[in-house]
Amino acid sequence: MKYRINPKNQDELSTLGFGCMRFSRDEKEVEKQIIYAIEHGVNYFDTAYIYPNSEVVLGRVLSKGYRERVKIATKMPPHTIKKYEDFDRIFLTELERLQTDYIDYYLIHMLPDTTVWNRLIKLGIHEWIEEKKEKGQIRNIGFSYHGGRDEFFRLVDIYPWEFCLLQYNYLDENKQAGIEGIRYASSKGLPVMVMEPLRGGKLVTNLPKEVKSIWDNAHVKRSPAEWAFKWLWNQPEVTVVLSGMNSMEMIKENIRVASETEVNAFTDEDFNLFKRVKEILDQTIKVPCTGCNYCMPCPMGVDIPTCFSCYNDMEIEGKLASKGKYIMQTSIKNQPRNASLCVKCKKCESHCPQHIKISEEMTQVAKSLEGVTYKPLRFLIKKVMRFDK
Structure with a gap:
């Protein structure tokens, strides 16, 4: 050892x-x-x-x-x-x-x-x-x-x-x-x-x-x-x-x-x-975000790299696992940082080296990882875990 x-x-x-x-x-x-x-x-x-x-x-x-x-x-x-x-x-x-x-x-x-x-x-x-x-x-x-x-x-x-x-x-x-x-x-x-x-x-x-x-x-x-x-x-x-x-x-x-x-x-x-392996796996991702964080901070508090990370992981980990991780990493916080907080101000887009249309992609992230079950589940988890108190 x-x-x-x-x-x-x-x-x-x-x-x-x-x-x-x-x-x-x-x-x-x-x-x-x-x-x-x-x-x-x-x-x-x-x-x-x-x-x-x-x-x-x-x-x-x-x-x-x-x-x-x-x-x-x-x-x-x-x-x-x-x-x-x-x-x-x-x-x-x-x-x-x-x-x-x-x-x-x-x-x-x-x-x-x-x-x-x-x-x-x-x-x-x-x-x-x-x-x-x-x-x-x-x-x-x-x-x-x-x-x-x-x-x-x-x-x-x-x-x-x-x-x-x-x-x-x-x-x-x-x-x-x-x-x-x-x-x-x-x-x-x-x-x-x-x-x-x-x-x-x-x-x-x-x-x-x-x-x-x-x-x-x-x-x-x-x-x-x-x-x-x-x-x-x-x-x-x-x-x-x-x-x-x-x-x-x-x-x-x-x-x-x-x-x-x-x-x-x-x-x-x-x-x-x-x-070579990562290049192949990266082909399965939806958004070419490298996690450089140049887009941060978001005026509305959205954690842009984390939102994209969870969204991209859907192809590898499946929607259920990615949704659970998304809630854990963006929503069980005193100040939520989830994608639907985006107001499309586009301030982030001028700083993105990958030229990602972030505001448009955030709409897709919210649609895929939030949906009808997101708010009730987030409320339930926060109530049980009481991270905000």
Whole structure:
């Protein structure tokens, strides 16, 4: 197993992290998988309060003599926090589930924007974190994020975080926080943990035949998954790549790849392969947005690159998944940033290097991703999660 150093505290973290969101129902099999991963060098395990039974299962396995050999990362969902006492209510429950008295890497889960963070500040989160760190119950504090680049920059700068977790893969290089977000966080000394390295499997299954042909005939024989992982580990800014491994075959294969992969090892030929693959995948997109953000800020608050990103992903991920991501990234916020807010002022269009007719395309985004179910669903999610309070 390869390891990378956390510059904040000198922790040696395995480049392959075990994502615990989708454990199988067979707990005995899950136990074998976790122990095998640990025995073969994986030392970073990522779970969350809202992952069904995940913390409990992980805690049971680690209590059998493995706790001190690993780093546990788990998360606090901000929508569950209504008063100061809720911080401890959630956190102490997690400690009990995990059968531990401290968390190595603790995250604010899916932190959407600075407005939500400021709400938590008013409830006393600064004081609460300080107390937990003084007691040694939280070793490192960070946040996970789904959204655009500019808001990510603001979140990085709003607090002295010690790490972050982002969606990132070769198809998202210029989407969400993207490569610029990764580099910005790294420049601030933050270890960067990566989720969705395979886009939920979309970079492995149901690929266009042209892409399959490129991988099949590459100068080095590797599976699409191996190429995707190596693309990430080639980058020195990436500290840990999480994989939701739910079979022993997958665990063994990912451990092999992680153990054989060095940073900055790609050749020009390797990069050219990815260039060709992305060119093919880009042909499926509806709007040629590169996520450069030159169109921002929008006077009406529309997150233009994120809207286009979700719209383009419909061809790869399907309408339902894209709509869910669209609501999560543009609408569960104190100030919505969805496409239908566009008033067609066209201020953005004069700054677009791709000469996209943004105002026209925003109409299509709203038509495809909002529709009759959008407002009721957005209202329901905001009411349940209460991000705006």
